[in-house]
Amino acid sequence: MRLTFLGKESVPDQSPTLFVSDRDTYIVQGWIITDPELIAAITVTDDETIVEVPAKLMVHLAKDGVVGEVASFMPPIVHVLHNGNYIMRGKKVTDHGTLGQMNIPAHETCVEVSRSAVTALVRS
16 A cells, blocks of 8 residues: 555654555554543444544645545544544554554554545535
8 A cells, every 4th residue: 555645743752644545545643542431432343443633633634635624523533532632443554564654653553544434524
């Protein structure tokens, strides 16, 4: 899978990042969820996981022609935290070639979500 960088929202030691792939998907890199109550409340299949990302990461969708604001909170967004961050569910990215294109700290992971599911969240 080939990735194109769209943008990131960084603070020291943290780097939620958004990529578009050549498979009509987005790769969303975010923080690993450690809250046991949150983990228990969200159903994922064996090939899925969840990540936390700041809502403002989605502004980088504009670099892929998706202009507007996130207006719907449905999958791949499965929860919105009190601080406004999104919990996103998607397919675990396990391919070494894909992972090698990213810089993922130990406290982060990434998910692959369909382009159509993400664009359905946005209202122009």
